[in-house]
Amino acid sequence: MNEQYILGIETSCDETAAAIIKNGNQIVANVVASQIESHKRFGGVVPEIASRHHVEQMTLVLEETFKKANMSIDDIDAIAVTEGPGLVGALLVGVNAAKALAFANDKPLIGVHHIAGHIYANRLLKEFRFPLLALVVSGGHTELILMREHGSFEIIGETRDDAAGEAYDKVARTLDLPYPGGPQIDKLASEGKPTIDFPRAWLEDGSYDFSFSGLKSAVINKLHNAEQRSQVIPKEDVAASFQASVVEVLTTKTYQAAKEYNVEQIIVAGGVAANQGLRSALEEKFKDENVELIVPPLSLCTDNAAMIAAAGSIAYEQGHRAGWDLNANPSLSLERYSLRKE
Amino acid sequence: MNILALDTSNQTMGVAVISNGKVIGEYMTTVKNNHSVRLMPAIDQVMKDTQLKPNDLDRIVVAKGPGSYTGVRIGLSTAKTMAWTLNIPIVAVSSLEVVAYQWPSFNQLICPFFDARRGLVYTGLYQTDEHGRLQLLKPETNTLFEDWLMDLAKEKKATVFLSQDLEVHRSLIEQHMGDLAIFPDSPYHLPRPALLGLAGATREPDNVHTLTPNYLRLVEAEAKWLEEQEKRKNA
């Protein structure tokens, strides 16, 4: 087999990233310029500022990627870029940079769905075996996705209101934890005890959908009421109780879906996959099962371009090509992306 | 010497190719439409029509704003990445300057402007000197147009107003400038990409990595943050 090299570009939120991967599953270079320090000032990502940083970082990140890989653009077979979903102004910087690179060097251009990227981050660790179930949890997503073959994504469950990561951020803000709140809650939770019985939203029987807005409100109300009665609830216990509710719902639904669809592998993807509480609960739940659980290392959970290149590699092999009119699509649906015909 | 010029900073989208000082291709639309979708197809078409390959390019000139934040970034992301990967110089020219180039007259002041909503505009004041060179008389700024016009009226000089957003502000201009205001016909208000290319043809190149848009305005969240820092320092 000839060696295949894909350049990936990712700018959907607050990381400017580029990467080169070999044969769809080996990282040659993976560069991420994080803007987190800049957005910390505002307690969250300011979209216009994110877009401005992307313009400042893009060519520097590309240059460093090629330097680290000790390669030139001539060695690249195709250029893959996140086309959505994400912040539209941020996505546009990556999409237009990718088009410029592809046009100037006469290379194929491939649009990649950001969540397909998060899922394919796991192929950098282990070859996929189908059917597989992916649990995607991040600031913008909570989804259970069934894959029966490469490049095909069926959403069997998704959040009906807030994403899990959103609930983490809001609860963190209520607890006065610094931004980004997710890792802070995870850390606090490990020091506390789940003494408060927060609700678990199971929804109707057999549903793999999620709902976190009720839980979020319950936490806020609990803290508010305690404050009015001048009670002190240890933050550690609030974090542990909140996290226990989120983790129990996520692991239970994942477990049920894995049984129903008789999957070979479970993949965890997205920023919240970095959560220690979730990781250990999943490991515990599946330890006696005949299913392989794949949890990426922290560096591949958060946004990066190696995952975009990995998803792009499969799309490239399957013959998908984007035209010069490729646009950023902030609400690109995974299923439509999955069914695209070029 | 082949130059590719591109401008997506405002409503007009333009691509031009200049070869040895001659314009050999120019494409321009003034419809409000998605520049991100149409820019690369336009570049592809103009390059094909002029039978140039990307490797034949020697320089890229891009309009750096002011204008639509998103529009400016589409142009700059494209231009910077192309210049970087082709390893050729990049020159960024003010979007207001490109409009000012439309009116090469020695006798009048030239005031290009873009509407920036809520009575604000991006503007600057230009004049063509006796050698035909465009000079900047008043620095470009983001200002209340009324304040700017009150100052300008004191000059008591015939002034040409160039803007695709002219109709939004025409009566305000007439109110302050009276007969001194000159309003040319529609084509003069549009930034021609060929003029952009010529404006940047011999200029000292920018650093491809550090080149950033000419936003002329802080992001609101950042402005507020800086204000708070200032308050805290004084308290």
Ligand SMILES: [Zn+2]
């Ligand atoms: Zn992500």
